[in-house]
Amino acid sequence: MIKVLVVDDEGWNRELIKTFGEWQSYGMEIVGEAEGGNEALRLAGTLEPDIVITDMRMPGTDGVMLMNALHREYPDIKIIVISGYDDFKYAQSALRNGAVDYLLKPVDPRELNAVLDKCRMELMEIRAEQERYTLDIDITWSLSNHKQLMKVHFNELNVDSVNSVLGNVTEELKLGGIQSPGMLRQAASEMLLLLKELLRGNGLEDAQLKTEIPNAVLATPESLECWLRELYGGSLEQLIGQRRFKNKLNLEDVRQYICGHYAEAVTLEGLSRVFFVSKEYLSKVFKLEYGINVTDFILQLRMDKAKQWLEGGNIPIKTVAELAGYEDVGYFYRVFKKHFGIAPGEMRKQSEGLKMSNAEG
Template sequence: MIKVLLVDDEGWNRELVRTFGTWEAFGMEIVGESEGGNEALRLAGVLEPDIVITDMRMPGTDGVMLMNALHNEYPEMKVIVISGYDDFKYAQSALRYGAVDYLLKPIDPAELNAVLDKCRKELEEAAAEHEQYRLDIDVSWSLASHKQLMKAHFNELNVESVHAVLGNITEELKLGSVQSPGMLRQAASEMLLLLKELQRGNGLEDVHLKTEIPGAVLTAPESLECWLRELYTESLEQLIGQRRFKNKLNLEDVRQYICGHYAEAVTLEGLSRVFFVSKEYLSKVFKLEYGINVTDYILRLRMDKAKQWLESGNIPIKTVAELAGYEDVGYFYRVFKKHFGVAPGEMRKQAEGLKMSNPEG
């Protein structure tokens, strides 16, 4: 229910407002009444009304002072002013402090109910906007882990796994408490943005991506999945064709790919799929060229990057772990200590000590 507080020093005026308002029809309820501004301000804090209907001329704290206080402390509250004085200055004050409307006594029931209906609509719109914002955050959160998997599978050209991720997203969206077009549009937009990022990262910048989201796609999670599956599959087919066209394995391309994707789930198997060679062949020729196997090269790259971030600033160790491709911070600690012989925190302390002893270095 929409809560309403009545403020007027004359009881019979409050009675008229109670009588003329079609409260139930608007989903409203009068939760309190006050004879003056001071008491009204106290009740506003206790009852938290959505609408305050107030007279302007009252002893003590008048309507202008009350509206000023409400405007500063509770800016979301709707205020309707009712006054027996056709005073332009009072009307100016009412508008200055955000009054929804300024009504003159004697109260016209039609005018009162019209402004109540206006308040109802504004409150419902504000609530809908708030719900949409909350929903967007929830959708983003639920997509986060799926997007990480999607990156790895797309970069490995694993079509089946990409389809599986889209199916899992559909199941999660179906479990949501609200399956609205707004929720589906948010999911569609985020997955489109991810696809654009994946295209750019794989040299497909020139490939046209349909950014218009058809209305039919927003009718159900299954419809969204079919549409996204078509887009992702089309991009993957283009990327696979591009890679196959190159034919000959270029180890520098492999190394550059690792440098650009080391923070993701890069594996020997995934690389072999990306460059259309066997795992055994890739492992053999990579070690012959660089004197280190693929797995150790990825590990060394991650550790070197982590060391740079630890020594260069105040990035939290958890964030350093994530940037280096480790979701499990505990595992990152163990790998880092095994690689360097010291824990991440100890290395940071050592770096800070060197800076203090050599401030000009």
């Protein structure tokens, strides 16, 4: 609800404003009343109103002083000024200090409600902009695991698993209370960017991908899921069609695919699905061509990359493990030591020692 504070030293004027305003129609409620500027400032700090309706002539802190203070301390508050004096100086001062409008007593109900509606529209626009452009790190965090799974299932052309991930995204958004249009827009944008990344990674153009997010899609997490299913489903059909109608298996394509996706959960089964051949056939011809089986090729690639990162910089070992495709750091340590005969930390120390020796020499 939009919160309104009414300020006037005369009680009957406050009652007229309360009576004339179509508060419920505009999603507003009067949260407080004040007889003067000092009391109004105190209530503004505790009640946090969105709109202040104030008289100009009051004992003590008058309307001008109140507006100056509100403008300085609470610049987002919308101010509507009401005065019994048809004085241009008051109107000029009110508008200079950011008043939305200046109304004369006796208040015309139509004019009052027109100004209230104007305030409502401005506040709704501000809130929509804030929701649209304020990135919520919790949303990104909530989607992170699902996005990793999506990469694997999409690249393996697994339609059922892709839809399952989208269903899980919906449940995650609902459980996290991520259901406002602004929040859903961020989630939609992140999943859309992921799809563009997946298309480009698979050598497909993304020019025909819908980049505008319809407002109807942002109504509920379920409506967002339906839209994403359509986008991801259509893109998968395009990719499946491209792969299926290739004349024969190109082993260089397989090798390049592994080199581009080694940090993901690449498996022989997944590769066979991607290239529309049996696991047995792919394993056999790959080893004949490169002298190493698929699983060992993936392991060798990961270990070589990990060794480069360990020797080449100060990247934390945990990050190196993740970059090489290992979420479990303990498992990465065991695989690395088995492959090279020393632990990752020892290899880094040896590399640093060698660099120091070369520098001294």
